[in-house]
Structure formats: C-alpha cells, structure tokens
Amino acid sequence: MQLLSQVIVDSILLSGLYTLLAVGLSLGFGVTRIINFAHGEFVMLGAYGAFWLFTLFKVDPLISLPLIVVGGYFVGWLVFKIAVEKVLAAPHLNQILLMFGIHLVLQNIAVVLWTGDVRSAMPDYALSTWTFGDVFIIHGRLIAFAVATVMIGGLIGWLHFTESGRAVRAVSQNRDAAVLMGINPVRMYALSFAANSALAAATGVVVSFLINITPFMGFSILLKALAIVILGGLGSVIGTLVGAVILAFSETTVAYYVPEGSGWAEGIAFALIIAILVVRPRGIAGESKET
Amino acid sequence: MTPADNRSAVISRAIWIATAVLAVGIPFLGSPSTVDIVFRISVLVIISVSWNLMAGAGLVSLGHSGFWGLGSYAAILSVNSLGFSFALSLVPATICGALIGATLALVTGRLRGIYFAISTLAMAEGFRVVAVMVPDLTGGFKGLYLDSSRFPGMLSVNVVAALGAVATVLIAWWLSRSRYHFALRAMRDNEAACQMLGIAPLRYRFGIMALSGAMASFAGGISVWRGGYLDPDVAFDLINTINSQIAPILGGIYTLSGPVIGSVMTVALGEVTRLTLGNMVGASLLLYGVLLVIIVIGLPNGIQGALRNGSGAWLARLLQFMQPPRSAP
Numbered sequence: 001m002q003l004l005s006q007v008i009v010d011s012i013l014l015s016g017l018y019t020l021l022a023v024g025l026s027l028g029f030g031v032t033r034i035i036n037f038a039h040g041e042f043v044m045l046g047a048y049g050a051f052w053l054f055t056l057f058k059v060d061p062l063i064s065l066p067l068i069v070v071g072g073y074f075v076g077w078l079v080f081k082i083a084v085e086k087v088l089a090a091p092h093l094n095q096i097l098l099m100f101g102i103h104l105v106l107q108n109i110a111v112v113l114w115t116g117d118v119r120s121a122m123p124d125y126a127l128s129t130w131t132f133g134d135v136f137i138i139h140g141r142l143i144a145f146a147v148a149t150v151m152i153g154g155l156i157g158w159l160h161f162t163e164s165g166r167a168v169r170a171v172s173q174n175r176d177a178a179v180l181m182g183i184n185p186v187r188m189y190a191l192s193f194a195a196n197s198a199l200a201a202a203t204g205v206v207v208s209f210l211i212n213i214t215p216f217m218g219f220s221i222l223l224k225a226l227a228i229v230i231l232g233g234l235g236s237v238i239g240t241l242v243g244a245v246i247l248a249f250s251e252t253t254v255a256y257y258v259p260e261g262s263g264w265a266e267g268i269a270f271a272l273i274i275a276i277l278v279v280r281p282r283g284i285a286g287e288s289k290e291t
Numbered sequence: 292m293t294p295a296d297n298r299s300a301v302i303s304r305a306i307w308i309a310t311a312v313l314a315v316g317i318p319f320l321g322s323p324s325t326v327d328i329v330f331r332i333s334v335l336v337i338i339s340v341s342w343n344l345m346a347g348a349g350l351v352s353l354g355h356s357g358f359w360g361l362g363s364y365a366a367i368l369s370v371n372s373l374g375f376s377f378a379l380s381l382v383p384a385t386i387c388g389a390l391i392g393a394t395l396a397l398v399t400g401r402l403r404g405i406y407f408a409i410s411t412l413a414m415a416e417g418f419r420v421v422a423v424m425v426p427d428l429t430g431g432f433k434g435l436y437l438d439s440s441r442f443p444g445m446l447s448v449n450v451v452a453a454l455g456a457v458a459t460v461l462i463a464w465w466l467s468r469s470r471y472h473f474a475l476r477a478m479r480d481n482e483a484a485c486q487m488l489g490i491a492p493l494r495y496r497f498g499i500m501a502l503s504g505a506m507a508s509f510a511g512g513i514s515v516w517r518g519g520y521l522d523p524d525v526a527f528d529l530i531n532t533i534n535s536q537i538a539p540i541l542g543g544i545y546t547l548s549g550p551v552i553g554s555v556m557t558v559a560l561g562e563v564t565r566l567t568l569g570n571m572v573g574a575s576l577l578l579y580g581v582l583l584v585i586i587v588i589g590l591p592n593g594i595q596g597a598l599r600n601g602s603g604a605w606l607a608r609l610l611q612f613m614q615p616p617r618s619a620p
Binding site: 219230270271 | 346349351353398399402404405406408409410412414416417420421423424529533536540544571572574576577579580582583584587588
C-alpha cells in the first residue's frame with residue numbers, strides 16, 4: 001500500500017514535468033506543422049545555462065529561470081529566422097532533414113564547447129526530502145512540478161487572453177481563415193517556434209537539478225516528448241497533458257513493480273509511440289488532420 | 292536514341308564499371324589506409340542507397356541505425372552461438388533486416404510523412420533498449436566480442452563489402468529501370484492518386500522496405516567483422532542514421548549516382564575534418580549538421596542539382612554521365 005501511494009505521488013510529480021516538456025513541441029507542431037527535432041537540444045541548452053550560472057555565479061536555477069526562458073525565446077526566434085522559415089513551404093522530407101540538421105548542430109556545438117562530461121547542478125533542494133508517513137517527496141521534484149504548473153498556466157493564459165496568443169491559435173486552427181482576418185502567419189510561426197524553444201529551455205532549467213547534464217541528453221528527451229505528443233495528439237494542449245500523465249504513470253509503475261524495471265521504463269516511450277501510431281495515429285485528443 | 296544519347300550511355304557505363312572495378316580492386320592492392328577508406332565508402336554506399344530507395348517512395352527513414360544494429364547482432368550471434376562462418380553470418384543479418392523492414396511496412400501501412408519518420412525512429416531506439424535489457428543474449432552494456440577464430444582475414448571482409456556496394460547499386464539501377472521505380476515515384480508524389488490508378492501502395496511499400504532493410508542490415512552485419520565488438524550503443528549508434536541520409540542529400544537525392552557521389556564526399560569530408568581538427572570530439576558531426584542545414588536550405592537537389600543550374604555546368608554534365616539512360620515506362 002505504501003508503495004502504491006509512493007508510485008502515485010511520483011507519477012503525478014513526473015506528469016507535471018512531462019507536460020512542460022512536451023507542451024512546447026505540441027504547440028510548435030500545431031502551428032507550423034513542423035516537428036522540432038531540436039526540441040531536446042533546447043532543453044539541453046537551458047540545462048547548461050542553469051548549470052553554468054549556478055556553478056560560476058552561484059545563481060540559483062530558480063532565479064536564473066526567467067533569464068533562460070528569455071534567452072531560449074531569442075535563440076528559438078533566431079533559429080526560425082535563419083533556417084526554419086526557409087522550408088515552410090518545402091516538402092516534409094526537407095523539413096524533417098533540416099530539423100535533424102539543427103539538432104546535430106546544436107548538440108555538437110555543446111560537445112565542442114563543453115565536452116561530453118557529465119555535470120549536474122546541485123542546489124540544496126536537489127536531494128532534500130519531506131516524508132509523509134511512508135511517502136518521500138524530493139523537494140527538487142516538487143519544485144519542478146510547481147514551475148511546470150506556473151509555466152503551463154502562463155502558456156494557457158497567453159494563448160487564450162492575449163491578442164498574439166489568440167492569433168497563434170487561429171493560425172493553428174485554420175491558416176487560410178486567419179490570413180483573411182489580417183494575421184501574418186509567418187509571424188505567428190516565428191512566435192510559436194520561439195515559445196516552443198522558451199518552454200524547452202524552462203524544462204532544461206528544471207531538469208538541471210534532477211538529472212545529469214550532457215550534450216547528448218537532448219535526444220532521449222526529444223523521444224519522450226515525441227511519445228507524449230503523439231499519445232495525446234499532435235497539436236493539442238489537453239492531449240499533451242493526457243499523454244504526459246499516461247507516460248509518467250506507466251514509466252513509474254514499470255520502474256517500481258517490474259524487476260529491472262527502471263531499464264525497461266526507458267523503452268515504454270518507444271512502445272507507446274509505435275502502438276499509438278498503429279492504432280490511432282492522430283492520438284487520443286488529436287483532431288483528424290493530415291500532416 | 293540519338294547518337295549523342297548513345298555515346299553518353301557508353302561513357303556512363305564505362306564510368307560505372309571503372310568505379311566498380313576500382314572499389315573491388317583496391318582491397319587487393321591499396322595501402323591499409325586506402326583500403327580502410329574504400330571499406331568505409333562501400334558500407335556508406337550500401338546504407339545510403341538503401342535510405343535513398345525508401346526516400347524515393349516518400350518514406351523518410353530515421354531508423355536506419357535500427358536495421359544496421361539488428362544486422363550486426365544477427366551476424367555476431369550466428370557466429371558466436373551457431374558457429375557460422377563469415378559469409379554465412381551475413382545471411383541471417385540480411386534476412387533479419389528484410390523481415391523487420393517488411394514488418395514495419397505492414398505495421399505502419401497507414402502512416403506517411405512525419406508520422407512514418409517518427410515510427411522508424413521509435414523502432415530503432417526501442418531495439419536499443421531491448422538490446423540493453425536482454426544481457427543474456429546481447430551481453431548488455433558489457434558487450435560481445437566476435438569469436439576471432441572465425442575471422443577470415445581483412446581482405447575477404449573488404450572485398451565482400453566492396454562487392455556488396457556494387458550489388459546494391461546494381462539492384463538500385465535495375466529498379467530504376469523497372470515499373471517499380473515509377474510506381475514508387477508516384478507514391479512519393481501522391482499516394483492516394485496512386486491508389487486510384489491501380490497501384491497498391493502497401494504492396495510496393497512492403498517490397499521496398501524489405502529490400503532497404505535487408506541492405507542496411509547487411510552493412511551492419513559486415514561492419515561487425517571490421518570492429519569485432521558490439522554493444523547496444525555501438526550497434527544502434529545514431530551516426531548510421533545520420534550518415535545514411537547525409538550521403539544521398541549531399542550527392543543528390545532520388546538519383547542513382549547521388550548516394551555514391553555523396554558517400555565518397557562524406558568520407559572525404561570526415562577525413563579532412565579529422566586531419567585539420569585532429570580528434571576534436573563533435574567537430575565532424577557539427578560539420579555534418581551545418582552541411583545538412585545548408586544543403587536543405589540552399590541546394591535541395593544536392594551538389595549535382597546545384598551544378599546543373601550554376602556555373603559548374605560542365606562538371607554536372609560529367610556527373611550526369613553516371614546517370615543511366617531512362618527508358619520510357
């Protein structure tokens with residue numbers, strides 16, 4: 001019984017983090033119809049940003065968070081202007097390959113700059129815990145959940161209550177109609193791509209005190225985000241939440257109950273991707289749209 | 292056929308045959324470093340032709356490292372557990388790749404574009420996790436060493452790799468002249484319209500993916516004999532996925548000669564980076580990434596396409612000699 005409550009608490013905390021991780025990817029796809037294969041690299045860059053600010057200047061990751069979110073936004077905007085904008089009308093193949101190229105570039109810039117060494121930011125709350133009965137809660141995970149909630153709340157607020165957020169949603173729902181209403185779609189693409197990057201960088205700040213930081217962390221993070229987004233349906237925020245909960249609960253359950261479960265848990269994302277693509281390619285909450 | 296067409300066809304054949312003879316001959320004569328380069332080009336030709344075949348049908352694979360790794364494991368396990376010889380070990384490797392390719396084609400029958408790409412990526416990464424989690428079979432993180440008593444000598448390995456590359460290109464050439472080629476190209480443009488015209492996309496997809504998977508697994512199987520060691524990260528290294536797409540894109544996607552020219556260029560680029568930047572980690576991958584971005588944005592038809600339109604038209608004509616003449620369907 002105590003194990004069960006531990007599993008539930010861990011799963012809920014992880015769901016929050018996973019939602020934050022994937023919501024940007026989902027938003028970016030919903031608007032631009034391009035999968036950002038460099039999503040994991042923005043997480044990685046955010047994590048390195050938090051790590052260096054913490055190590056060199058003793059800035060707590062939570063304090064550097066706003067700075068890094070802004071930084072992620074501008075890097076994302078720059079990447080969009082330099083590269084992504086040029087393939088908006090190109091075939092899928094070119095878009096996929098371009099994003100894959102950007103993934104390689106960002107990853108290996110990190111390798112060249114900071115080597116492949118494993119690092120980790122260690123503020124006090126990274127390992128300290130609360131105990132309720134038999135359930136342990138690591139402060140770092142709780143903080144991650146809180147940050148995720150605030151960020152996602154901010155995103156939903158932006159999408160629903162501001163002019164630019166509504167315009168982004170309009171382009172996502174019906175591009176042609178949005179253009180007729182005087183919305184510049186390319187500007188909205190840039191905005192959503194940059195927002196995607198900012199959210200990824202925020203995820204990076206949070207994971208900087210939860211997992212090890214290496215230049216190669218981005219790829220496995222990308223795959224998790226892809227699994228969540230595909231589960232929920234590409235381009236749907238509610239779907240992302242559902243997908244995150246499913247992935248978090250199944251990973252945690254397998255890790256606790258199956259022998260050698262933490263290793264198998266790494267494979268759940270891939271099994272879910274294949275399963276959902278075979279059974280229901282548009283995901284649980286996705287609208288029936290062809291890519 | 293006009294006399295000019297005829298002449299260019301002859302020159303084209305001559306260049307192809309000379310390239311093939313060179314590829315197979317160098318392992319016998321060249322210095323160790325040259326032989327090494329030819330081996331790497333041969334293997335790259337195999338996987339990039341394989342990738343290009345799928346791309347030609349509109350199927351973007353991000354999972355070639357999965358086929359590769361599977362072939363590697365099939366080869367090493369058949370040698371270590373069943374006592375297969377070098378040549379024989381390539382059979383299960385190739386068959387495994389064909390089976391997985393065919394299965395993937397059936398499973399992903401409805402998927403297109405980005406969804407298909409993601410499913411191949413998930414497949415490759417899923418294999419890696421499985422390889423880590425069944426250490427009884429694969430040795431897990433500790434890895435496996437190839438039974439060295441079965442080693443046939445470097446010469447055989449190099450020659451078989453070169454022959455494999457020649458065979459791969461021949462198969463692709465034969466396909467490019469067949470009805471298959473036109474059906475696949477039509478699938479790339481519009482699968483629904485294809486179906487209206489009486490082409491069953493699933494059937495063609497099944498065939499091309501089985502073939503493509505078999506080729507990539509063959510390359511993985513033979514590379515084990517070069518390295519002699521395998522662990523999940525080596526077997527399913529993403530670099531093979533990257534390489535298999537860099538080469539066709541560099542040389543010219545959807546063409547027959549593109550993957551071959553691109554493979555030579557990719558290996559040459561790797562060598563140049565290694566010589567100029569030493570063993571700086573990440574430098575060559577960074578270069579590949581930058582190239583990928585530049586080519587996709589600036590030269591979507593690869594080097595050949597760029598030359599054909601630009602000032603280097605003479606070089607393009609030279610490269611075009613490597614294109615086989617296309618007969619009408």
